[in-house]
Structure formats: structure tokens, C-alpha cells
Amino acid sequence: MSMDITFLGTGSAYPSPTRGASALVLRREGECWLFDCGEGTQTQLMRSHLRAGRITKIFITHLHGDHFFGLPGLLCTLSLQSNPDPNKPPVDIYGPLGLRDFIWRSLELSHSQLLFPYVVHELVPTRDQCPDEEFRDFSHLGRDGPAPQGSGGRILHLDPEEHSYLLQEDEQLILRAFRLFHRVPSFGFVLEEKPRPGRLNVLKLKELGVQPGPLYGKLKSGTAVVLENGVRISPADVLEEPIPGRKVCILGDCSGVVGEEATRLCWGADVLVHEATLGESQQDKAKEHGHSTPGMASEFARRCGVRKLVLTHFSQRYKPAAQAGQGDEDVTELGRQAEAVLGGQGVALAEDFMTIEIPLRRGITE
DSSP: OOEEEEEEEBBSSSSOOOOOOOOEEEEEEEEEEEEEEOOOOHHHHHHSSSOOOGGGEEEOOSSSSHHTTTTHHHHHHHHHHHOOOOTTTOOEEEETTHHHHHHHHHHHHHHHHOSEEEEEEEEEOGGGOOOGGGGOOOTTTTOOOSSSTTSSSSSEOTTTSOOOOOEEEEEEEEEEEEEEESOOOOOEEEEEEEEEEEBHHHHHHHHTTSSSSSSHHHHHOOOOEEOOOOOOOOHHHOOOOOOOEEEEEOOOOSSSSSSSHHHHHTTTTTTEEOOOOOOGGGGHHHHHHOOHHHHHHHHHHHHHTTTOOOEBBBBBBEGGGOOOTTTETTHHHHHHHHHTTTTTTOOEEOTTTOEOOOOOOOOOOO
């Protein structure tokens, strides 16, 4: 059950020759989920090893252009590469309130017709996610006139008890969003796999007279079995502790989280992707614009006990280490600043087209 993250754009504000605008793909069992879609994302996809046609879900963290201006163009290109199929499931698009109207009007004004269905699920932000003067109420959009394409999606409100947004839950995983503080409402997303059954205690099974075969599979799947001698064996008798699933946390632009729920949601994550736009010497400027420094990102990672921190969304002034010339500011300095907070724990610095594999956990202590 493979899972990996590929970064398509790791720069802030705009695409440049050294860094594309914000975008990354989480791939799980061949299915691709796109997080943010800055200008030029479809070109980055073409240059990568990924197949854009496998994208089944798109998540937009917030409504700043460098995170979603590439979305209408990408949808149109996907349509050009598609064949009409009435049975094809829709592409699910998640993002802040107002995203549905933006997509619909972009396609309507450009006379674009998509050959595949899509639905937009909008997250209703709270006013404490940005400065008062920056908050915009987009709840009225789309109410007048015909229902826009993609209007079949849900309007998702903050759960007052969980203090998060439940986006999806099935037998294998649960997907939630939580609130971040930025210049406009921003969100983080948590994908968490549900625990897998523990290993079978083969020695105990042999002692009970159970030979390898179909009964092993039934017990592993959680079904009790009855032997020929009438002895009943339940899965709890022969299964070790369940193995935790993987957890990935992807945060949009922010200078902090809203509330304490984010710490619990991100606790013990295998990978935390966090922005680090500016270095520590410019922390005041970073906070003023709703952004983080490596130290701020690392402090959140430390509180959450994450296994791997990946920094991204760097100011375009910070060149990738391999491309930094004389006089250029090197991104590796941001890595050193982050590691200082984490006591030397390694920190990954995202580069365009870098892929990080997230292996299955093998036990409860791994």
C-alpha cells in the first residue's frame, strides 16, 4: 500500500525559474490528491512522473492567487485529455467558501465545457482565521441565478465539539481540515489511515491446533472461527495489537493555528508539511504578512511530536541549494534554523519534483 508526496511548486507569491507556485500531490495506491494549484501547476505535472488524469481530489488551502490561479486551466486541460463517460465519478474539490463561484465563473466566462463531472465542497471559515479588516463573507455567492456547475457539493461548517471539519471517512481512512491564521482564512488538512489488524500469533495458533490456511485469513479479517473439536477462537485471542495507520498533515499559509485542536489532530504525524516563507531574522515581517519562519514551523512540529517535518513555500529569494550562486541566499540556512529548534532532528527542505515516500508502519512502537 504505497504512499508518497511529490512537490510540484515550493515557492511563494509567484512561479519563478527556480521554484514553481504552491502545489503538491499525495499519491496513495495510484490515486492522486492535489493540494493547492498555483499558476503553472499543469506544466509542472507534465514535467513530473505523475499522471494528471489520476487526480481524483483537489484541496485548496486558501484563496490567495499563488495557491489556486492554476485551477481553471488544469481542469480544462484534464477535460481535453478525457473521454465523455457518464459513469465516471466526479472530481472532488475542497476549499474555502467562494471557491465554487470562482471555478464556475472562470469556466462560464471562458466558454469552457468540462467532459467530466466535478463537485466543490466549501469550508465555511470563522472570523478568527484572519485580521478583522481582511475577512470577507462569501456566503451570498451563487445564490442568484442558475445553480453553477459543481453545486452538488457540501457546505462544511466547523464541528463545535471536534473544532475541525470532517471531509471524508470510510473503512480505511479519515480526512479532516482545521483552521489556520493567515491574511485570509486558511486551512490545514490531515489524512489519517485507520489502524490495521495486528499480526497473527502463529505460535499460539499452532498450540491451539490451527494449521496455516483459510482460517488464518478469517481471523486476520476479524472473524471468529470454530474448530472441528468445537473450540471457538476469536481474533482477540490470537491477534497482536492493531498497527497504527499513517498520518500526513499538509498546512496552508499561516502564522499559527486557531485553537488547540490542530495539535491533537497532527499528533504523531509521519509527515508534516509546513510553510517557512522567511528566515528568523525577518520573523516580524513574516508574522505581519501571516507567514511562518523555520523556527515557528519547527515549534509546531515539536508540540505535535511529528516524525518528519518538511518545509516549503519559500520566498523566491531563497535559491535551491544546487542552484545558489555567489551572493544568493541559500535555503539550507532555513534548514539549520529549523533543526536548532528540534534539537538536531533532521528537517527536509522541499524542492520542485522532490518525492518523499511514507512507508507503512510495522508495529505500534515504530
